[in-house]
Amino acid sequence: MKKNFKNELKKPLTRRSFLKKSAAGAAVAFATASMGPFVRTSKAAKLELRWLGWEHYNVKKLTAKFEKENNCKVSAGFFDGNSEAYNKLRGGGVKDFDMVMADGFWPRLYAKQGLTQPVDYGKISNMQYVFPVFLPPNFMLLKEETGDNMIAAPNCWGGYGITINMDKVAEEDSDSIFLLYNPKYKGHLCVSSRFEENIALTGILVCHRMGTKDSARPDGKPFNPYVLYDNELEECKKLLIEQKKYLLTRWNDEATLERLLRAQAVWAAPEWSGVYRLIHFDYLDGKSKLRMKHLLHPKEGGLGWVDTWCLTSGIKDSETLELAHKWINYRLKPENMVVVAEEIGWAPTVDVRKMIPKRYVDTLFLNNTDAIKGLYQFDAPSSPEKWERIWSDVEAA
Numbered sequence: 535m536k537k538n539f540k541n542e543l544k545k546p547l548t549r550r551s552f553l554k555k556s557a558a559g560a561a562v563a564f565a566t567a568s569m570g571p572f573v574r575t576s577k578a579a580k581l582e583l584r585w586l587g588w589e590h591y592n593v594k595k596l597t598a599k600f601e602k603e604n605n606c607k608v609s610a611g612f613f614d615g616n617s618e619a620y621n622k623l624r625g626g627g628v629k630d631f632d633m634v635m636a637d638g639f640w641p642r643l644y645a646k647q648g649l650t651q652p653v654d655y656g657k658i659s660n661m662q663y664v665f666p667v668f669l670p671p672n673f674m675l676l677k678e679e680t681g682d683n684m685i686a687a688p689n690c691w692g693g694y695g696i697t698i699n700m701d702k703v704a705e706e707d708s709d710s711i712f713l714l715y716n717p718k719y720k721g722h723l724c725v726s727s728r729f730e731e732n733i734a735l736t737g738i739l740v741c742h743r744m745g746t747k748d749s750a751r752p753d754g755k756p757f758n759p760y761v762l763y764d765n766e767l768e769e770c771k772k773l774l775i776e777q778k779k780y781l782l783t784r785w786n787d788e789a790t791l792e793r794l795l796r797a798q799a800v801w802a803a804p805e806w807s808g809v810y811r812l813i814h815f816d817y818l819d820g821k822s823k824l825r826m827k828h829l830l831h832p833k834e835g836g837l838g839w840v841d842t843w844c845l846t847s848g849i850k851d852s853e854t855l856e857l858a859h860k861w862i863n864y865r866l867k868p869e870n871m872v873v874v875a876e877e878i879g880w881a882p883t884v885d886v887r888k889m890i891p892k893r894y895v896d897t898l899f900l901n902n903t904d905a906i907k908g909l910y911q912f913d914a915p916s917s918p919e920k921w922e923r924i925w926s927d928v929e930a931a
């Protein structure tokens with residue numbers, strides 16, 4: 535793997551964090567609004583495109599090339615997670631940003647709230663390179679729930695799987711979510727500090743055990759780990775409290791998790807696969823002897839995501855709307871997705887298998903894109919207050 539890819543991942547540039555630099559990041563990305571970088575005037579020499587998303591997608595060399603080709607300025611703001619972005623947009627952020635990134639069910643929520651507007655796939659020729667599994671009718675979350683408009687364009691994909699040290703964990707224990715609650719590995723387990731994913735992942739295991747995951751649900755809809763009922767949440771709380779006895783710690787950023795896994799202090803931890811790829815690429819290159827496995831799809835079920843680009847309802851002029859579509863098309867260009875795969879380490883929704891080293895293809899799950907069909911997509915908790923109360927009880931126990 536290229537040296538710059540490793541340097542990129544060794545920084546605390548996590549998919550769902552401010553990289554322990556939130557103050558600095560905020561100062562650069564958001565507070566600068568007071569200095570005017572997001573304000574267009576009649577005297578502006580260049581059109582500006584402003585997007586809000588995860589920081590690791592802010593690939594400077596890709597941005598610089600786009601700016602040169604389109605004689606424009608691209609500005610980026612960053613968030614920790616979907617809920618933060620949602621709150622920013624609802625608080626008036628549609629006036630500050632032309633585009634927003636989202637995953638799972640979040641694009642539909644944005645559209646329902648009038649925070650985004652339709653995406654014209656007819657203007658995105660590079661959509662032809664996207665794996666069919668990430669497009670309707672196979673992946674419907676890019677489309678309005680009750681309409682024909684496309685509301686988002688795919689970017690990258692993955693799961694919230696479990697990275698496992700196979701020299702420490704028995705093979706028979708490595709296919710289940712229960713690994714994260716298994717007393718056999720007490721003191722060598724680690725989970726993230728994000729309560730939403732902790733409860734949702736635990737909910738999958740709990741509902742599988744209770745038999746409620748595959749039976750008829752009270753709302754008449756298929757099982758969604760972000761829609762848990764009181765009895766299920768109570769069982770989640772019990773299991774999460776029990777889990778505390780077996781945890782070494784909870785990780786806040788991927789740099790910390792990487793160090794713990796490399797030192798073999800942690801033997802199993804859920805994450806977005808970036809740390810797994812970093813370590814496993816070293817193994818493939820003969821630079822590490824650590825045998826890591828990433829359990830993308832546990833036998834009980836797992837969490838997944840497809841990162842997307844959405845257009846905010848704040849775009850009012852045709853020039854900016856055209857530029858935003860050009861940006862999406864540019865980012866979906868196979869050559870640019872190779873940069874994302876090799877230098878950032880996220881799996882593209884575009885087929886780049888013939889353009890990257892063969893030994894990296896499987897690690898990026900590019901031969902297993904159908905796995906997205908069996909993963910429960912990230913969503914907002916159906917009852918945030920209840921989830922926060924459950925987590926508070928877990929923390930206090």
